[in-house]
Amino acid sequence: MATKPMTKTQLVAALAEKMDSDKKTATSALDAIVEVITEEVSNGGAVTLPGVGKIACRERPERMVRNPATGEQFKKEADKVVKMTIAKALKESVNS
Structure with missing residues (x-):
């Protein structure tokens, strides 16, 4: 059975412990990282988190999709x- 994902509060507490800092500093660091990633990806760029993976925005073309409830097909506009992409090192550490 799967366990629940780590919450932001738990992540901040673990980060503060690893940084030998208080939770306020860890929260600021986490918020700054999220803000930088959001800005970069929103502008069409990509961010690589060493040992974790790469976060990027990609465009999907206009396409035909089907409503599973009614079976009706309709055109969906292009979107982002x-x-x-998960880093190889993280995949290997999970599988070892």
């Missing part, structure tokens, strides 16, 4: 999606 955020993708994350």
Whole structure:
């Protein structure tokens, strides 16, 4: 059975412990990282988190999709999606 994902509060507490700092500093650091990633990806760029992966925005073309409830097909406009590619080192550490 899967466990629940780590919450922001738990992440901040773990980060503060690793940094030998208080939770306020850890919260500021985490918020700054999230802000930088959001700005970069929103502008079409990509961010690599060493040992974790790469976060990037990619454009999807206009396409035909189907409503599963009614079976009706309709055209969906082109849009952007955020993708994350997991680093090889993280994959290997999970599988070892």
